[in-house]
Every structure is written in C-alpha cells, then in structure tokens.
Amino acid sequence: MKANTFLYDRIASEIEQQITQGVLRIGDRLPSLRIICERYDVSQSTALQAYYQLEARSLIESRPRSGYFVHRSPKKHLPLPGVSAPGQTTGGALHEVISRVYQDMGRNGAIPLSLGVPALELLPVAKLNKGLLRAMRSLAGSGLEYEQVQGNADLRRQVARFYSNERQTLTEEDLVITSGCMDALAMSLMAVTQRGDAIAVESPVYFGILQLAQSLGLRVIELPTHPQTGVEVDALKEVLTKGQVQACLLVSNFNNPLGSLMPDEHKQEVVRLIQHYGVPLIEDDLYGEVYFSSERPRSCRSFDDSGLVLWCSSVSKTLAPGYRVGWVAPGKFKEEVLRRKLYHSIAGTTITQEVIAGFLETGRYAHHLRGLRHTLQANALRYTRAIAEYFPEGTKVSQPQGGFMLWLELAEQIDSVALYERAMRQNISIAPGNMFSLQDQYRNCMRLSYGMPWNEKLEDALRRLGKLIM
Amino acid sequence: MKANTFLYDRIASEIEQQITQGVLRIGDRLPSLRIICERYDVSQSTALQAYYQLEARSLIESRPRSGYFVHRSPKKHLPLPGVSAPGQTTGGALHEVISRVYQDMGRNGAIPLSLGVPALELLPVAKLNKGLLRAMRSLAGSGLEYEQVQGNADLRRQVARFYSNERQTLTEEDLVITSGCMDALAMSLMAVTQRGDAIAVESPVYFGILQLAQSLGLRVIELPTHPQTGVEVDALKEVLTKGQVQACLLVSNFNNPLGSLMPDEHKQEVVRLIQHYGVPLIEDDLYGEVYFSSERPRSCRSFDDSGLVLWCSSVSKTLAPGYRVGWVAPGKFKEEVLRRKLYHSIAGTTITQEVIAGFLETGRYAHHLRGLRHTLQANALRYTRAIAEYFPEGTKVSQPQGGFMLWLELAEQIDSVALYERAMRQNISIAPGNMFSLQDQYRNCMRLSYGMPWNEKLEDALRRLGKLIM
Numbered sequence: 001m002k003a004n005t006f007l008y009d010r011i012a013s014e015i016e017q018q019i020t021q022g023v024l025r026i027g028d029r030l031p032s033l034r035i036i037c038e039r040y041d042v043s044q045s046t047a048l049q050a051y052y053q054l055e056a057r058s059l060i061e062s063r064p065r066s067g068y069f070v071h072r073s074p075k076k077h078l079p080l081p082g083v084s085a086p087g088q089t090t091g092g093a094l095h096e097v098i099s100r101v102y103q104d105m106g107r108n109g110a111i112p113l114s115l116g117v118p119a120l121e122l123l124p125v126a127k128l129n130k131g132l133l134r135a136m137r138s139l140a141g142s143g144l145e146y147e148q149v150q151g152n153a154d155l156r157r158q159v160a161r162f163y164s165n166e167r168q169t170l171t172e173e174d175l176v177i178t179s180g181c182m183d184a185l186a187m188s189l190m191a192v193t194q195r196g197d198a199i200a201v202e203s204p205v206y207f208g209i210l211q212l213a214q215s216l217g218l219r220v221i222e223l224p225t226h227p228q229t230g231v232e233v234d235a236l237k238e239v240l241t242k243g244q245v246q247a248c249l250l251v252s253n254f255n256n257p258l259g260s261l262m263p264d265e266h267k268q269e270v271v272r273l274i275q276h277y278g279v280p281l282i283e284d285d286l287y288g289e290v291y292f293s294s295e296r297p298r299s300c301r302s303f304d305d306s307g308l309v310l311w312c313s314s315v316s317k318t319l320a321p322g323y324r325v326g327w328v329a330p331g332k333f334k335e336e337v338l339r340r341k342l343y344h345s346i347a348g349t350t351i352t353q354e355v356i357a358g359f360l361e362t363g364r365y366a367h368h369l370r371g372l373r374h375t376l377q378a379n380a381l382r383y384t385r386a387i388a389e390y391f392p393e394g395t396k397v398s399q400p401q402g403g404f405m406l407w408l409e410l411a412e413q414i415d416s417v418a419l420y421e422r423a424m425r426q427n428i429s430i431a432p433g434n435m436f437s438l439q440d441q442y443r444n445c446m447r448l449s450y451g452m453p454w455n456e457k458l459e460d461a462l463r464r465l466g467k468l469i470m
Numbered sequence: 471m472k473a474n475t476f477l478y479d480r481i482a483s484e485i486e487q488q489i490t491q492g493v494l495r496i497g498d499r500l501p502s503l504r505i506i507c508e509r510y511d512v513s514q515s516t517a518l519q520a521y522y523q524l525e526a527r528s529l530i531e532s533r534p535r536s537g538y539f540v541h542r543s544p545k546k547h548l549p550l551p552g553v554s555a556p557g558q559t560t561g562g563a564l565h566e567v568i569s570r571v572y573q574d575m576g577r578n579g580a581i582p583l584s585l586g587v588p589a590l591e592l593l594p595v596a597k598l599n600k601g602l603l604r605a606m607r608s609l610a611g612s613g614l615e616y617e618q619v620q621g622n623a624d625l626r627r628q629v630a631r632f633y634s635n636e637r638q639t640l641t642e643e644d645l646v647i648t649s650g651c652m653d654a655l656a657m658s659l660m661a662v663t664q665r666g667d668a669i670a671v672e673s674p675v676y677f678g679i680l681q682l683a684q685s686l687g688l689r690v691i692e693l694p695t696h697p698q699t700g701v702e703v704d705a706l707k708e709v710l711t712k713g714q715v716q717a718c719l720l721v722s723n724f725n726n727p728l729g730s731l732m733p734d735e736h737k738q739e740v741v742r743l744i745q746h747y748g749v750p751l752i753e754d755d756l757y758g759e760v761y762f763s764s765e766r767p768r769s770c771r772s773f774d775d776s777g778l779v780l781w782c783s784s785v786s787k788t789l790a791p792g793y794r795v796g797w798v799a800p801g802k803f804k805e806e807v808l809r810r811k812l813y814h815s816i817a818g819t820t821i822t823q824e825v826i827a828g829f830l831e832t833g834r835y836a837h838h839l840r841g842l843r844h845t846l847q848a849n850a851l852r853y854t855r856a857i858a859e860y861f862p863e864g865t866k867v868s869q870p871q872g873g874f875m876l877w878l879e880l881a882e883q884i885d886s887v888a889l890y891e892r893a894m895r896q897n898i899s900i901a902p903g904n905m906f907s908l909q910d911q912y913r914n915c916m917r918l919s920y921g922m923p924w925n926e927k928l929e930d931a932l933r934r935l936g937k938l939i940m
Contacts, residue, residue, distance in 0.1 A: 322820030
C-alpha cells in the first residue's frame with residue numbers, strides 16, 4: 001500500500017509540473033485514465049488517486065462523460081479552522097434547530113448536505129439482500145427466536161477476526177452486540193457513570209452524544225480540539241488531574257463533525273492518562289473503517305491493557321444503517337453492559353445480526369469498504385475543490401483523512417442558522433455549527449456531508465450555497 | 471362468539487352426565503370429533519372446546535392417534551393459590567438463580583418448562599418468511615436506511631387499526647415503535663421516573679421488570695395480588711394515598727407469572743385512582759391477545775382520558791420474539807419517550823417493522839392468533855389435568871384465562887430452587903418462585919410455561935416433575 005501512495009503522488013507531481021510549465025494549459029484535456037494506467041503501469045485506482053489529488057488542489061476538473069481537464073480557476077488554498085476553544089462551563093442547552101434539521105432532512109427533493117449516513121447509492125443493497133435470504137434459510141427459526149443477550153456468536157467471532165491483528169487481540173467473548181453504535185454508547189455510559197457525573201468530550205462533537213448525556217443526567221465538559229489531531233491532550237489531562245470527570249467519550253478516528261484523527265502518540269498518551277486516573281474511556285470508533293490513507297488507524301483500545309477502554313462501533317455508517325447492528329468491547333465493564341442490555345431490551349434483532357456475520361465472513365465487507373473509501377475520498381476532494389471555488393474568501397475547511405464530513409468555519413459575522421433557513425428555501429439542507437456544542441458557539445460554522453454520489457446537482461448545490469454566504 | 475361458549479358448555483355437560491350416570495365408563499372411547507360435529511351441528515373447534523373442558527376436569531383423556539377416552543383417575547379439584555402477601559419493604563435482592571435458569575434454558579435437550587416465549591412450532595415461520603421477502607422488495611433501500619424515530623408509519627397505522635374499537639381510539643400518531651416490550655417499558659420508566667423514585671408492581675411479578683427497575687435506581691413496592699383478578703386495588707390505593715410511589719407498572723391482562731386478569735371494574739378504578747393522584751400508570755399488555763374467553767380483554771388505557779397511561783405491548787409473545795418489534799402509546803409522555811428513543815438508539819430495525827406491518831394488514835396476525843389461542847388454551851387444560859394427576863395432594867395452581875404461564879404453590883416445606891436443581895438433573899427446566907420477587911418469598915412456588923406443543927414427552931416431564939416434589 002505504501003508503494004501505491006508513492007506512485008500516485010509521483011504521477012500527480014509530474015502532471016502538476018506539466019501544468020505549471022505550460023505543457024498542459026487551462027482547458028486542455030488530460031490523458032484518459034486508461035492511458036495513465038499504461039504509461040505508468042499502474043492500476044486504475046492508482047491513476048484515479050492521482051487525478052483526485054490534482055482535482056482537490058483545483059488543478060484539474062472532471063467533466064461528466066468527457067474526462068479530466070486543466071482547471072480554469074487559479075489554485076486556491078483553503079486554510080484549516082482553528083483549534084476549538086469551548087467555554088469551561090458544563091451547562092448549556094442544545095439549539096432547538098436540531099429537531100428542525102431532522103425534520104427537514106426527510107423533505108422530498110432537498111439535497112441533504114446535513115446527512116449523517118452515506119447515501120443508499122453507496123451501499124451494497126443487492127448483496128445484502130442475498131445475505132438476508134441466506135440468513136433466513138440458515139437460521140433455525142428464520143430469525144424468529146430470541147438471539148443471545150450478548151449477540152450472535154458468529155457475528156462476534158467475525159467482528160473479532162476483522163479487528164484482530166498484531167497490535168490488538170479481540171475475541172468473541174470480548175464483544176457485546178448492540179442496536180447500533182448509539183446503543184453501545186448509551187449502554188457504556190450507563191455502565192460507567194451515575195446521574196450528576198461529568199464526562200469529557202471533543203468540541204465540536206456529534207449532537208447525539210450531547211443529547212444522550214443530557215438525558216442520562218450527565219454534565220458535559222467540552223474540550224479544545226484540533227481539526228486534524230483531535231482532542232487537545234493537555235486539556236484532557238487538566239480535567240483528569242483536577243478530577244473533574246468520571247468518564248471520557250472520544251471519537252478517536254475521523255471525529256464527527258471535525259474529521260480529526262488522533263495520532264498514535266496522542267492515543268497512547270490518552271490511554272496512559274485514563275489508566276493513571278482510573279477514569280473509563282468510551283471510545284466511539286464508528287468511522288474508523290473509512291480511512292483515506294493506506295492503513296486503518298489504530299484504536300485507543302489497542303494501546304490499553306487495563307480494561308478501562310470501552311470500544312464502540314457499528315456498521316451503520318458504512319453498510320446498513322437500518323439493520324441496527326453495532327457492538328461494544330466493554331473491557332472490565334462487560335458484566336455491567338450485558339446486564340443493561342438484557343434489562344432494557346433482552347436481545348437485538350436476530351436476522352440482521354446473522355446477515356452482517358455472513359457479510360464479514362465472506363470478505364464482502366472488506367471488499368465493499370475498499371470501494372466506499374475510494375468514493376468518499378474522491379468526494380472529499382471534489383467538495384474541497386468546489387468550496388475553494390464557490391465559497392467566499394476566508395472560508396476555512398477541515399481536511400479530513402477519513403469519514404464523510406467536512407467542517408467549515410465561515411467569516412465571524414455569518415450566522416449559520418440564518419444560512420440554514422436561506423439554504424432550505426433553495427432545497428439545500430446543511431447542519432449549522434451550533435448543533436455541535438452546548439456552549440452556544442460555532443454559529444459561523446457548519447457541517448457538510450459528502451456521503452453522496454458526486455454529480456452536477458451536488459456541484460450546483462455547493463455553488464448556490466456559496467452564493468448564499470454573504 | 472357468545473353462542474359458541476354456550477354450545478361447547480352444553481356439549482360438555484351432556485357428556486359429563488353420561489359419564490356420571492355410567493352410560494360412558496372408565497376406559498370407554500368417546501365419539502370422534504367428527505361425530506360430535508354432526509350430532510350437534512357445530513364446528514370442529516366447538517367440538518374440541520367441549521373435549522378440552524372435559525379433559526381439564528380430568529373426566530376424559532386424549533390418547534395420541536387413538537382419540538378421547540373416559541379417564542381412569544377420579545376427578546380431582548386443584549385449589550387456587552392464595553392472594554399474595556408480599557412484605558412492605560422496597561429493598562431486597564434478586565435471587566442469583568435467574569442467571570442460572572437463563573443459561574440452562576439454552577442447554578440442549580432440556581425440556582424448557584421455564585420458557586418465556588411460545589415455542590417456535592407455534593409460530594408462523596413460513597408466512598413470516600414470505601413477508602420478509604415482500605418487505606425486502608417493497609422497502610426503498612430494502613431496509614438498509616434508518617426508519618423514522620417514531621417507527622414505521624404503516625406499522626403504526628396497522629397497530630392503531632388492530633386495537634381501535636368502540637371502546638378505545640388509537641391513531642398512528644399515538645404510537646411509538648420500540649425494540650420489543652421491555653424496551654417500551656424501559657423508555658416509559660425513564661420518561662416518568664427519576665433515580666430514587668418508587669414504583670408499585672404486582673407480586674409475584676416478571677423478574678425482568680424487577681431487574682429493569684433496579685438498574686434504573688428505582689425502588690419497588692410489591693403489592694398483594696389475586697391469582698384471578700390481579701393486583702388488589704385497595705393495596706394500590708393505599709400506596710397512592712400515602713404518596714409512596716411515583717409510577718405504577720401493572721400487567722393488566724394475564725400477568726406473568728400469575729395469569730391473573732384484572733376485571734373491567736378494577737381497571738376502571740385503578741385508572742380513576744392514578745388520575746386522582748396524578749401518578750402515571752405503565753400498562754404492560756403484552757399477553758392481552760392470548761385470551762381464552764370470547765373477547766379480548768380491555769386495557770386500562772381504554773378507560774383513560776388523561777394521557778397518564780403508557781400502554782405497552784409487542785409481538786414478541788405471540789409472533790416473532792427475535793424481530794424485536796413492540797410499541798408504546800405513551801399518552802402525554804410521547805415527546806419524552808420519543809426523545810429517549812432517539813438518543814439511545816436512533817431508530818428500530820427497519821425491515822422487521824415492515825414485515826409485521828404487512829402481517830397485520832393482510833389479516834394474517836388475527837388468523838394466527840385464533841390458532842395460537844386454541845392451542846394454548848388446550849395446553850393449559852392439559853397441564854392442569856396432568857398436574858392434578860401427577861403432583862402431590864395440596865398442590866395449588868392458577869387458572870389462567872389467557873397467556874401461557876401456570877403458577878403453582880406447593881406445600882410449605884418445598885424449596886423450588888432445590889427442586890430446580892433436581893429437575894435439571896432430569897433435563898427439565900422450571901422457573902423457581904423466588905425469581906419473581908425481591909422479598910425472598912414464593913420459595914415453595916414455581917412457574918411453568920405451557921407454550922409448547924403438547925406431546926407424550928411433555929406429559930412424561932410433568933409426571934417426572936411431580937415425582938420429584940417430595
């Protein structure tokens with residue numbers, strides 16, 4: 001994989017040189033992908049990667065059914081948003097716009113840039129349907145009977161196999177299947193906290209985590225977070241040192257909405273800290289499979305030997321949101337989590353667990369993820385290019401290395417809730433920034449999802465959205 | 471339906487007369503069902519009902535593949551257990567035997583008289599599988615997409631239609647779909663109580679309710695309960711008057727494990743009381759469809775106009791335990807319940823909701839329930855007959871008018887946990903009585919499920935179980 005990175009970088013550099021030297025001029029058509037493949041003796045995906053790179057740097061553009069062309073607009077560099085600086089209070093209320101955004105999302109015809117899952121077109125519907133038929137036939141009772149409380153044993157075996165490597169071991173006994181990742185987070189929070197406790201989270205952070213924490217009577221401390229490297233470890237250390245939190249909940253890989261990725265050293269240090277202070281870490285790793293580099297990033301869990309990390313994930317963001325299949329490896333809190341699961345819902349849906357088990361076992365999941373990553377990486381680059389082109393000067397945008405969210409910081413005076421209203425009148429749905437904090441901040445920010453197939457309609461939506469930002 | 475009741479009673483009386491007058495003698499073969507149908511001009515099911523009645527009174531017995539015969543043993547009347555008299559404390563711990571019973575239930579070859587669901591043989595597997603195929607094809611995205619938080623709109627419409635009649639209206643807007651009935655109870659309890667609150671329940675009561683309450687930090691007040699008419703209304707009135715509880719949770723119809731059925735006047739009075747004291751009532755009505763009389767019993771909700779009743783049910787005990795489809799009509803607490811649902815698990819499994827919606831819409835559910843009720847009623851009578859025959863003198867047994875549980879009270883000195891151990895060595899699994907209380911009582915009681923197809927193996931298991939009770 002490292003070799004590939006090198007190759008597409010090299011191809012991109014050569015073409016960039018030809019453009020800057022005037023060998024290729026504005027409007028010129030680039031060699032077809034087939035020709036690139038032959039010329040450099042590389043695979044189609046490597047050739048595509050090279051073009052994506054160039055596209056992201058606004059050097060070239062793709063025209064549907066025509067190919068790639070040298071771009072008409074000058075190269076424009078988009079700065080990153082700054083490190084967040086949330087307030088120190090633990091109170092605050094969630095903006096009522098959340099329910100508005102939710103309701104509007106289902107509105108027919110609206111372009112859902114506020115979407116929290118990949119669009120259906122990116123999911124392997126037909127293959128999952130075949131799996132459903134197989135599960136119906138293979139399961140005794142066709143899935144009518146209760147599944148084990150801990151979850152389908154095959155599924156736990158397959159998840160364990162999928163995530164076990166030289167750096168972490170995971171066995172079927174370590175895992176509890178849940179009804180999606182939110183259920184895993186809820187069970188974990190209920191297992192390790194009491195009403196009135198405080199938890200530390202990134203900021204901005206997925207509003208669902210804030211809502212869940214509030215409904216469990218937990219106070220929330222939002223921590224400064226870097227758009228690339230995630231939570232500021234020093235800030236986390238401070239609240240731990242002061243004994244201000246009873247648990248941490250971090251999205252270690254491709255945090256929603258920032259897209260930040262904690263470097264291994266940060267993960268290691270965070271695990272060292274929580275071990276030192278004996279504070280459980282709930283690790284929300286549901287975007288970890290959607291990485292754009294050559295390797296799946298590690299989890300905090302893989303650095304832990306204390307059992308204090310409760311590692312949560314699901315297939316909801318990559319495969320089948322409506323199947324409600326997630327899991328948690330709750331470490332030393334397994335009995336507590338299992339009990340909550342039993343008391344609250346006895347067991348998860350039987351048949352969808354079996355389908356996912358089969359999808360993992362046959363290698364279909366790994367195959368699907370390869371395609372999904374390519375698509376989403378290309379989308380991220382196309383969005384970035386379009387934003388550079390259509391959004392006002394001074395727009396800052398995250399550079400996610402995975403996931404399917406962009407975080408934008410607009411000029412100070414922009415109110416993204418007002419922008420939301422204007423955009424909805426044009427049938428474009430965005431997620432205003434202040435949904436992602438209890439501190440009434442990020443008003444000039446917004447989250448855009450690139451989890452949809454790229455097309456002219458999307459490009460047009462981004463163009464129109466850019467014009468609305470005044 | 472009323473006419474039928476009369477008919478099978480009349481047929482049963484005539485045959486009883488022939489037996490007591492010696493026209494039919496011990497060991498004589500009774501007329502075949504076909505002949506009864508012709509002689510009285512009734513349907514096969516009416517003829518069967520008459521024979522079930524006689525069987526339950528130990529006047530006749532069925533011999534597999536041979537027909538019905540006048541019984542060899544004298545008629546034996548089984549007394550009812552007394553009204554329960556639980557202690558007044560709210561503390562207490564659950565017997566550790568629960569997890570033992572759970573684990574043993576999965577043991578291969580054990581006869582699961584401790585079962586909490588009808589056996590697979592009583593469920594319409596093939597028809598549900600057809601529904602699954604249909605749902606896969608009809609759903610946009612084949613069920614991969616998130617369902618609405620409130621639940622599948624078709625399913626809510628069908629449930630509303632199924633339960634609406636001249637005595638209660640229910641609309642799709644009143645309902646929130648849940649992941650089975652326990653999830654409905656959990657959401658309801660979280661919506662109307664706070665940690666430290668107390669709730670009033672029947673006694674004995676399903677241990678899952680006790681576990682859930684404890685895990686939510688709720689104190690539990692167990693109320694005296696009549697084996698036929700359910701919770702003692704005066705006792706409930708007393709705790710309400712004293713302001714001792716913040717919510718009530720009652721299984722109004724065919725309580726598990728007692729099988730008690732609250733008469734309409736009791737339901738009406740309970741609703742009047744909770745309205746007077748402004749205390750929410752969570753009504754667990756998941757056995758209501760399994761009635762043995764001519765009509766579905768009413769719910770407490772049908773007497774309420776205040777919105778204080780949160781009515782919970784599911785298809786887990788009648789159709790598809792592993793589908794995890796239940797619902798709650800939360801009355802005035804709808805927003806609170808919806809929020810909990812969203813925060814904890816976003817939505818339920820998409821495809822199984824669609825299957826159940828179709829099953830209701832096409833009338834298949836009503837059809838299936840008719841057959842299930844017959845089978846379970848016949849089973850209840852057969853169990854009662856077998857217990858009368860094989861269990862020691864003095865055994866008391868409930869006379870459920872629905873559901874699929876029998877509650878037995880044995881002689882004072884019997885320890886049902888020790889009995890459980892002895893029975894497991896013979897591969898028979900029972901549910902010891904002290905699982906159903908926090909007050910360390912009902913040690914000489916047990917719950918037996920009759921939710922399995924009747925056969926000689928079952929009869930033999932009851933015979934062996936009877937011998938073990940010394």
